[in-house]
Amino acid sequence: MTVNEIEERLIHGIASITSRDKSSIAVDTPFHELGIDSLGLVEVLVFIEKAFKLQLIETDLTKKDFETIHSLAGFISKKL
């Protein structure tokens, strides 16, 4: 799966979690600017587990990994 494809799926999932339109979510927007809080972040991690079969809750995810959807997609791509 390419990084672009991962980004597309993340945008789809985050749009559903945040009740926003997909077109309003840019790949370079920081997560905290998307209105995501603790619960929203956990929902994103659950989405990632279901979509990519990757459990990230125990890993040392840093702010840098969640800097943007693009950086998260890069992190996921390395793990796949």
Added chain:
Amino acid sequence: MSFASSLSENKYYLSGSDWVISALDYTMKKATSSGNMSQVVFELGCKIDRTLFENHLRGFAEELPVLCGKIARNIYNLAPYWRIPKNTKGGAGIEAHHVKNPSKAMLLLEKSANRRFKNENEHVWFNFISTDKQKTFLSMAFDHRLLDARGAEMFLNLFQQYLAAGNNPRILEGIRLSAPSGLSDWMRKFYAGRNVNRRFIALSRMAPDGLPLPFGKGMGFKFKIIAFDTDKTKLIYDNAYREAGYLMEMPYLLAVVIQGISSLFKKRGLPVSNFLIPVSIDIRACEDTKQELFFNHVSYLFFQINSDSMNNLKGTINSIKQQMYEQVKAGFPKDLAEASFLTRIAPRSVLGKLLRLPFKGKTASFIFSHVGKNSYLSSEFMQGKVENVFHMPRVPVPPGIGFFFNYFKGRLNLSISYLEGLLQDEEVAGLEADIKQRLAHVQHDE
């Protein structure tokens, strides 16, 4: 003429969450001085013209007959709904007070947080407190049956928009005042109920610890408001990032409160085996806030922390995060919201008793919530600067104590709400000092 029109014969069918809140209102009226209500407080850094405010408020409230509604049951299908009158005068009363010093306002705010609504048609009222200094306190007491915490802030946000638009009632177009009866998809509701039941059975293996309740009925609630400034708030959020991870403020705040309460138990010589904490979460699905302004759009996560991990902050945080992940992955909050539709057949008096059954007469060790994003979006109210916004919720009894965090424009607030007589003044002071020290400790690099 009202622009906030109902589509279905002035009926808003109550959801399961609404009905549970309503049952709690019933039990709280029996056990304490008032029902399930809360108060949102604006601290304004200016004087406000009270008469002008009253006039604006009257016009705004007249556009919203939902403020004067009451609960009724459909005689054919028995589903409970909020009956909205066709038109109304009033709907949001106001009382005014004056204090010389702003520091004296808290006593009045505490009194207004406990004042029972005058009748079954009053659900919102305002307390206007002017001072000799350039400061005004404006509180809105609201019935939780009509508004949840976020809805209350959204309501005031809408009021500010109404004022900014020159009192134009068109700003109220689009408010949803009807909801389907929810009398369908029974299999989905029953499966959800089965899942919820299984989780409650697992949680109820040990009765949760709670503070002993004081004797007597008709007691009010007392409040301790801790307002952190922007520097302290930044320090707290930095600590949360370091201890709990990116965007994990809620687990961090909850873990600190757990440690604080555990410490209080030990000072009293009370045994500590496990705490059960329900945490309310917002489940609004619409980007348009007017669609879900009124009534309750919340579900809950339930956290159970054993005494083994209470002293270890990291361990407590990890346990909270793991439980959060597991409940979200299992779809528990959605199942709880869906299953609670099944409770609507029960009268409120019966449901109030049923809510205590799973946990052997107790409902929780304490209540907790964290509203990380304010819904009052303006920095002004009636052209005056809003310095702070905080909440003063009453809490179901048991447990009779709750911790409520909210964030407003770079400042974190903590409101500790407790039944009169549950805590001594020294214990509250100790708890405040303990929580402040744990939250905003300065990490020294080794």
